[in-house]
Amino acid sequence: MNVDATFVNAAGLVVGSALLIQLVHSWLRPRPIPNIPHNPITSFLGDIPAISRAGKNGDGLFADFVAHTVSIHGPISQILLGWHRLVIVNDKAEMERIILREKITDTSARLRSVFATVLPNSQISLPANEIWKKHRRLSGPSMSRRYLERMSERIAAGANDLVGLWQAKYTLVGCSAFDPVLDFHLATMDGIVNVTLGHSIGCMKHAYDALPSSVQYPSSVVHFPPVDPPLLYKSGKFIVKEVERSLQSPFPREGREGEEAFGKENLLDELIMYILAGQDSTAVSLSWLFKYLSTNANVQRQLHDEMCAVFGPSEESNNLDFDLLDNSERVPILESVVAETMRCAGVAAIIARDLLQDEVILGRHVPKGTLSISTQNYG
Incomplete structure (x- = not known):
């Protein structure tokens, strides 16, 4: 027994x-969402091990893993991060429908929480409520046609400063190559601060001052001495000291033309976000633009000829005629180059949004609260 x-x-x-x-x-x-394709589940971590292996093997970042998933499963799929499910939508028309027309998504709560740690009062840290709309009304005029027309002379002057820096470098190194990435960041920082706060902070001057008097042994690639940029480039703390000055700048003045009051803390966070986000995305886009143009000499020449024909050969910082830019028949090369740069560079290759309601996307039911990721069309 x-x-x-x-x-x-x-x-x-x-x-x-x-x-x-x-x-x-x-x-x-x-637990994947039914009827939406996904990779085989081999671990309770889902796709996390595969994403980690891809990073260690030098196979790219998360955006590359997303692109690989799209290439396997098509326009709608899902990535599993443990219990978290990310629906990938690689269909521009469908994402425009749910984001722009039907407005049934909001910025990812996870993304908002990340930005809230440093910029709690900026619109990127807020859900799409009345407070967010108030912030949006403040910053909206800064990207309006009217505002950009008023600032075009400053923008053109900044571009000429960048060209002048490159001419000085060319005088030193001749046909040798040099890395222009930092130049783009310094120039765009000067530009965005100039149109926002009303004055330049001297990034390009620092770049000029850092140039050596001569290069003794130029080679195929020349590395210039490092530039010690102004404080604002290195830290957003500079803006704190500039708050009182910025209250008199064109950017907040647009906000004050309305009826709404706006606290200093809110304005400060919006200024920091506007400057840093605008500077970085513009610099990266320019970097990709010049990368593509440098390998396509024929397109480069066509673009140059079109700009000279439309705007004239003058190097002066004159105001741009935006009516000419609106006429696609006058600037077809410019429009094509800009569109192709934005498509290929993928500065905002992934947009993460939370669904505010159950929705059928490309014939598949996606439950409320699911994090959906919109991608540029891969494939």
Whole structure:
């Protein structure tokens, strides 16, 4: 009897342990949304191990993993990060429908929480409520046609400063190559601050001052001495000192033309976000633009000829005629180059949004609260 009881107890323990392990595994196992394609589930971590391996093997960033998933599963798929499910939508028309026309998404709560740690009062940290709309009304005029027309002379002057820096470098190195990435960032920082606060902070001057008087042994690639940029380039703290001055600048003045008051803390966060986000995205876009133009000499020449024909060959910082830019028949090369740069560069290759309601996307049911990721068309 004792042997039988021991055997039964042991068997029960084994069976119970196996059932417990199975239950725990089932409980931890990712739960994909039905009828939406996904990679095979080989771990309770879902796609996390594959994403980690891709990063360690030098196969790209998360955006590259998303692109690979799209290439396998098509215009709608899902990535499983443990229990978290990310629906990938690679269809421009569908994402425009749910984001722009039907407005049934909001900025990802996870993304908002990240930005809220440093910029709690900026619109990127807020859900799309009345407070967010108030922030939007403040910053909206800064991207309006009227405002950009008023600032075009400053923008053109900044571009000429960048060209002048490159001419100085060319004088030193001749046909040798040099890395222009930092130049783009310094020039765009000067430009965005100039049109926002009403004055330049001297990034390009610092770049000029850092140039050596000569290069003794020029090679195929020349590395210039590092530039010590102004404080604003290195830290957003500079803006704190400039708050009182910025209250008199064109940017907040547009906001004050309305009826709404805006606190200093809110204005400060919006200024920091506007400057840093605008500077970085513009610099990266310019970097890709010049990368593509440098390998397509024919397109470069066509663009140059079109700009000279439309705007004239003058190097003066004159106001741009925006009516000419609106006429696609006058500037077809410019429009094509800009569109292709934005498509290929992928500065905002992924847009993460939370669904505010259950929705059918490309014929598949996606539940409320799901994080959906809109991509540029891969493939």
